[in-house]
Amino acid sequence: xxxxxxxxxxxxxxxxxxxxxxxxxxxxxxxxxxxxxxxxxxxxxxxxxxxxxxxxxxxxxxxxxxxxxxxxxxxxxxxxxxxxxxxxxxxxxxxxxxxxxxxxxxxxxxxxxxxxxxxxxxxxxxxxxxxxxx
Numbered sequence: 001x002x003x004x005x006x007x008x009x010x011x012x013x014x015x016x017x018x019x020x021x022x023x024x025x026x027x028x029x030x031x032x033x034x035x036x037x038x039x040x041x042x043x044x045x046x047x048x049x050x051x052x053x054x055x056x057x058x059x060x061x062x063x064x065x066x067x068x069x070x071x072x073x074x075x076x077x078x079x080x081x082x083x084x085x086x087x088x089x090x091x092x093x094x095x096x097x098x099x100x101x102x103x104x105x106x107x108x109x110x111x112x113x114x115x116x117x118x119x120x121x122x123x124x125x126x127x128x129x130x131x132x133x134x
Contacts, residue, residue, distance in 0.1 A: 025090030028100050031125065032082030035107060039075030043068075049116035051075075056113055071114055078107040097133055104129040 014022075043050050051071035052064040062070075081103030088096025108126045111119050 021092070022090055025086040025096070028082045028086030028089060028103075028129075030086075031107075031129075032079040032084075032086065032103070035075045035079035035082065035110075039071055039079075039110070048118040049114060051114060054113045055115060071110065074106055074110040074113070078103045078110060081106060100129065101133045104133070 039051055043052060052068040054062070054067045054070070057067045057070065081099050085096050085098075085100030085103055088099060090096075104126045107122070108130070111122045111126065
């Protein structure tokens with residue numbers, strides 16, 4: 001029995017290395033989008049944590065508006081960095097790894113400054129990213 005393919009050419013199989021590169025890159029992109037989606041919207045009372053309250057910045061006497069600004073800046077740095085780092089990773093660019101590593105540091109700093117038990121899993125994700133990209 002003869003096989004027929006669209007366009008006449010047999011499709012190429014993607015290798016395991018390329019598949020892993022795509023999966024890791026898409027994970028980094030998704031992680032970046034999640035940072036922006038979680039930290040940038042205005043705080044609602046039902047949210048598990050408040051970006052306007054940092055245990056460390058509050059102890060240093062920083063006001064709520066400044067604390068929220070710090071959270072937004074760190075979230076944007078981490079989010080955009082993960083997005084671009086993931087795209088660079090998919091494209092096989094060396095800077096993708098470096099950018100994802102720096103973004104994980106920014107995300108780790110954000111998580112530690114605004115720590116809440118809901119963010120515990122984020123610590124593990126960022127630690128895993130840092131460990132794997134070292």
